[in-house]
Amino acid sequence: MLHVTGPGRAEVRSTPAGSPVDPEALGAALDAAFADGVGVVGWWVPVGDWVARRTAWRLGFAYGGVLRGWVDGADAWAFTLGADDPREPRTRWLDCPVIEGDGVRLRPLTTADAPRVVEGIGDPDTQFWLSFMPRDPGPAEGLAYLETALVRLADNHTVTWGFAETGDDRLLGAVGLYRLDTEPELGYWTHPDARGRGLTVRAARLALGHAFGTLGLSHVAAYAAAGNAASLGVLEALGMRRVGVRRRSATTGDGRVADLVGYDLLAEELSAG
Numbered sequence: 001m002l003h004v005t006g007p008g009r010a011e012v013r014s015t016p017a018g019s020p021v022d023p024e025a026l027g028a029a030l031d032a033a034f035a036d037g038v039g040v041v042g043w044w045v046p047v048g049d050w051v052a053r054r055t056a057w058r059l060g061f062a063y064g065g066v067l068r069g070w071v072d073g074a075d076a077w078a079f080t081l082g083a084d085d086p087r088e089p090r091t092r093w094l095d096c097p098v099i100e101g102d103g104v105r106l107r108p109l110t111t112a113d114a115p116r117v118v119e120g121i122g123d124p125d126t127q128f129w130l131s132f133m134p135r136d137p138g139p140a141e142g143l144a145y146l147e148t149a150l151v152r153l154a155d156n157h158t159v160t161w162g163f164a165e166t167g168d169d170r171l172l173g174a175v176g177l178y179r180l181d182t183e184p185e186l187g188y189w190t191h192p193d194a195r196g197r198g199l200t201v202r203a204a205r206l207a208l209g210h211a212f213g214t215l216g217l218s219h220v221a222a223y224a225a226a227g228n229a230a231s232l233g234v235l236e237a238l239g240m241r242r243v244g245v246r247r248r249s250a251t252t253g254d255g256r257v258a259d260l261v262g263y264d265l266l267a268e269e270l271s272a273g
């Protein structure tokens with residue numbers, strides 16, 4: 001399982017190639033290798049191998065980024081573990097729990113959602129107001145969106161939920177708590193066929209409840225471009241407080257620069273709606 005590849009260096013290799021690595025067995029092999037003078041162990045796994053990524057995280061490996069074309073021509077996630085590193089997770093791996101209330105259900109996104117994600121992020125309003133979304137998305141961009149949501153959970157960065165109505169799992173939109181490791185911020189988009197029914201406000205209120213309750217945050221921010229009446233309406237309906245304007249801080253889909261209106265909410269200010 002561990003192969004010495006140079007002075008003081010070893011690599012994790014599963015046998016047969018691509019089979020899951022048993023965390024207990026790897027832990028024992030690491031103990032033996034470090035006792036034998038190995039200083040650092042590297043591990044690269046194909047991007048998307050979440051079982052291996054979780055094992056690397058659990059055993060204290062540091063995530064080093066993506067190595068392009070590294071494993072049989074495919075991209076790989078790179079991890080390293082030093083002899084003196086604590087054998088425990090370095091960062092929080094965020095949960096994306098199912099949360100229900102007020103007729104709305106927040107849940108993890110699944111591959112079955114991909115077509116609805118493509119429609120939602122490809123919609124002209126979304127393309128205009130969220131100009132960082134890929135232009136003219138297709139199936140590949142839909143799957144990349146789902147993959148990014150998983151990566152950001154692993155990175156302690158963002159929880160992204162899909163939301164649906166209780167009793168009907170069809171995806172209606174996405175709501176997220178972004179930058180949880182630094183400046184927590186609420187964000188959302190809603191499929192065009194589900195807008196105007198108050199669903200975004202209800203979904204966002206559940207996400208804020210999770211932020212202040214389960215995650216124990218005291219402050220969440222949100223931003224909407226000055227002309228985005230629908231999004232400003234969501235933030236007002238949530239009872240978020242308008243705190244100021246960040247001038248020329250966004251670019252809309254037509255390439256123009258726009259002001260961003262800043263809002264925030266403190267834990268004690270969240271109302272049940």
Ligand SMILES: CC(C)(COP(=O)(O)OP(=O)(O)OC[C@H]1O[C@@H](n2cnc3c(N)ncnc32)[C@H](O)[C@@H]1OP(=O)(O)O)[C@@H](O)C(=O)NCCC(=O)NCCS
Pocket residue numbers: 125126129130188189190191194195196197198199200201202223224225228229230231232233234237
């Ligand atoms: C912004 C967006 C998520 C709103 O979704 P929605 O489901 O229509 O919002 P809701 O139905 O929950 O409405 C929320 C509030 O905004 C108001 N609102 C909604 N659309 C509006 C519009 N076009 N103009 C003015 N107010 C509007 C509603 O009246 C409601 O207020 P109320 O509760 O006081 O009646 C949706 O338009 C969207 O996906 N836009 C593109 C992506 C985007 O802009 N995301 C946010 C970026 S900051």
